[in-house]
Amino acid sequence: MAQQSRSTQQVTEKENVMQVLNETSLSSFPMEVLEHIFSFLHRDDLLQAMSVCTSWKSLISSSPNLWRSQTFILDCSLHVKKKKKVDMLFCTQNFGPHFQTLSVRCRHPNMLKKGYCTKMADQFHLFLTGLRSPQLISFKVYDLHFFFRGNIVTKQISSKLIQMFSRECHLKVFKMPTSRWPKTEGRAILDTVFQNSRNTLETLNIAEYFYSYGWLPAVRDWFSTGLTSLTKLTKLSITIFYLTDELIVCLARVRRGQLAKLSLSAHSTFRIFHIEQDSWKCLLEACPNIKVSFKICVYGAKPHESLPALFDSILPVTKLNIIIPHDSYSLASPVSEMGIVLEHVRTHYGPWLKFLILVMNNKKEESFDQSLIKLVRDSPHLALVKALVSYYSEDTVKTIKRMVAKRRQPPLTNMDPQNKKVCTDSLVVEKASELEDPIGRPHVLQGAYQQ
Numbered sequence: 142m143a144q145q146s147r148s149t150q151q152v153t154e155k156e157n158v159m160q161v162l163n164e165t166s167l168s169s170f171p172m173e174v175l176e177h178i179f180s181f182l183h184r185d186d187l188l189q190a191m192s193v194c195t196s197w198k199s200l201i202s203s204s205p206n207l208w209r210s211q212t213f214i215l216d217c218s219l220h221v222k223k224k225k226k227v228d229m230l231f232c233t234q235n236f237g238p239h240f241q242t243l244s245v246r247c248r249h250p251n252m253l254k255k256g257y258c259t260k261m262a263d264q265f266h267l268f269l270t271g272l273r274s275p276q277l278i279s280f281k282v283y284d285l286h287f288f289f290r291g292n293i294v295t296k297q298i299s300s301k302l303i304q305m306f307s308r309e310c311h312l313k314v315f316k317m318p319t320s321r322w323p324k325t326e327g328r329a330i331l332d333t334v335f336q337n338s339r340n341t342l343e344t345l346n347i348a349e350y351f352y353s354y355g356w357l358p359a360v361r362d363w364f365s366t367g368l369t370s371l372t373k374l375t376k377l378s379i380t381i382f383y384l385t386d387e388l389i390v391c392l393a394r395v396r397r398g399q400l401a402k403l404s405l406s407a408h409s410t411f412r413i414f415h416i417e418q419d420s421w422k423c424l425l426e427a428c429p430n431i432k433v434s435f436k437i438c439v440y441g442a443k444p445h446e447s448l449p450a451l452f453d454s455i456l457p458v459t460k461l462n463i464i465i466p467h468d469s470y471s472l473a474s475p476v477s478e479m480g481i482v483l484e485h486v487r488t489h490y491g492p493w494l495k496f497l498i499l500v501m502n503n504k505k506e507e508s509f510d511q512s513l514i515k516l517v518r519d520s521p522h523l524a525l526v527k528a529l530v531s532y533y534s535e536d537t538v539k540t541i542k543r544m545v546a547k548r549r550q551p552p553l554t555n556m557d558p559q560n561k562k563v564c565t566d567s568l569v570v571e572k573a574s575e576l577e578d579p580i581g582r583p584h585v586l587q588g589a590y591q592q
Contacts, residue, residue, distance in 0.1 A: 176204050184211065188228055198537075206333040208232075208239035213268065216248040217260040226267065234271035242314075243265035249284060258286050262294045269301045277305075287321045287352060299326035303333045312338040316346035318378065324462070327351050335367035342371050342544040346378035348406040348436075361385055369395045378404035388422040395428035400428045403456075406436045421454050434460035434496075457493040459522075461486065465501035479503060480512035487516040494520045499528045517544050524548040 142288060170178075178199060179187060187207060191198040201561075213229065245268065247261050265285060287295050299322075304314070315334050322330070324343055327350060334342065337501065364383065368374075369391045377392075377400065403424075425431065433456045463482070479501070484495070497516075510533045517523055526545055532538060 152299040155350075158569040168217065172200055173202060182451055183231060185228065188231070202235070202460060203343040205239040208236040210242040211236075211240055212244040213259060214246050214248060215264045216250070217251045217264070218248070229268060229272060233268065237272045237274045238276065240274040242277075243274065243277060244281040245283070245285075247282070247284045247286070261285060262292065262298065263286060265299050265303075266294050269298060269305075269549050272301070272305065273308075274305060274580055275309040277310040278312060280306075280312055281314065281316040281346075283316070283318060285317065287323065287326075292323075295323060296386060299329055302330050306330070306333045306337055306362075308339075311341040313341055313557050315342060316344070316378075317350055318346050318348040320350055321352040322350060323352050331364075331367060332494060335370060336422055339370050339371050340396040343373050343461055344376040345371070345374060346376075346404075347383075347405065348378045349408075350378050350380070361388070364388070365391060368392070373399075375399055376402040376537065378405075378406070381405045381407045381416075386417050389416065389420040390423050394425040397427040398429075400424075400431055402432050402434075404434045405438070406438075408438050416454065418455055418534065421456055423453070425457070427546060431457075433458045434462075435490075437464070439463065439465045454489070455489075458490040460488060460496040461494060461554070462498040463500070464498075465503075478509045479572050482514045487512075489521050491516065491523075492521040493522065495523045496521045497527070499526075499530055503530050503533050505533045507533045513537070514540055514544075517541050522548070 166516070179190065187201055188237075191201050211232070245265070247265070249258055249261070262285075263371045267281075312334060315338070316328075331350075365385070366386065372395075372398060413491075415468065435456075435458045463486075486497075497520075499513075509530075512539060513528070513530075517526065524545060526541060530539075
């Protein structure tokens with residue numbers, strides 16, 4: 142009887158709760174609760190919710206919290222429909238003043254035409270139309286890829302960005318990697334960022350920012366002055382071509398102990414100015430806890446001849462990304478001597494290396510397998526390897542997995558609050574021959590690496 146009574150009571154309570162829920166509508170919730178619920182909605186859903194009723198429209202329109210962090214995706218292969226265009230312009234023009242963190246990701250599905258894309262500039266120009274964000278503290282644009290010098294749209298975009306950055310906003314984060322700005326427009330934008338955010342900028346990513354690398358030596362004084370004027374810079378991502386011995390020494394002097402992360406990128410097709418080891422030593426002495434990552438894209442038939450010059454520094458590189466694009470595959474024996482490159486990596490970076498990405502369509506050579514195994518074995522901290530390559534033996538994959546698995550600490554099971562969860566990412570080892578898209582896949586890995 143007691144059990145039957147408890148069961149009847151539970152049914153009655155459930156019916157009462159359902160009755161209350163049926164009688165309650167979202168409109169009866171306090172505005173603070175509604176705002177919290179709306180914060181989980183995507184931007185498109187918020188725009189639709191505004192058409193439900195006047196109170197919702199008023200709340201969504203007047204709530205800065207719902208619009209502080211926004212990410213927009215631009216795709217050069219898609220025709221922008223009229224509704225999407227209207228919605229985008231409505232958001233930027235009406236809610237732009239609430240933006241604090243703004244990210245724009247540009248997609249180029251056709252990787253062969255990525256560097257020659259002209260549609261993205263038009264889409265980005267449309268995006269900036271009427272945008273005003275005085276509260277902006279973080280501005281990120283990925284893979285914009287301006288290509289044509291003197292393009293009128295490029296000049297207009299530059300003018301709008303300068304106008305936006307010249308206002309009251311003081312950036313903490315500025316990221317525009319692989320934007321390929323022409324000399325004049327790119328410098329004008331950086332000038333504005335350097336001047337207006339001199340005392341606030343903490344993160345700067347200008348890897349492959351300029352279209353042509355050849356012009357920089359003529360204006361290195363300007364670039365060095367602007368970069369070293371940043372008083373709070375802690376994270377810097379930059380193309381190694383932009384650096385000189387004098388600039389590195391100046392960074393060491395003005396950012397003593399404060400530069401925490403340095404990410405370097407390079408293309409072996411461009412001439413790399415040699416940096417003396419004394420300059421790197423100066424930076425390491427000033428910032429002993431600095432974390433260094435290096436990403437290099439190799440073009441040419443003999444990467445083993447172009448790469449070693451880039452691996453003669455004493456930097457404690459913990460993350461390394463080597464990519465040989467599809468363009469090099471048609472050349473004669475493009476990676477037949479990659480064992481030499483891996484030996485350089487093992488010699489110079491082995492003691493610090495924690496993360497290795499290797500992407501290439503190599504030949505199945507036993508020497509390559511042995512060099513990679515030796516690199517992994519002699520790098521005591523290397524606990525994550527992502528390789529899109531061809532192996533001479535299937536046992537190579539098993540050997541590398543076994544060595545890496547021993548270095549990954551298992552997740553903690555103790556419930557002590559002082560214990561923190563340990564991330565145990567798995568090893569990724571794939572065959573280049575099995576990839577459906579050997580061109581696009583390396584770029585996916587680059588994106589994972591930057592994150």
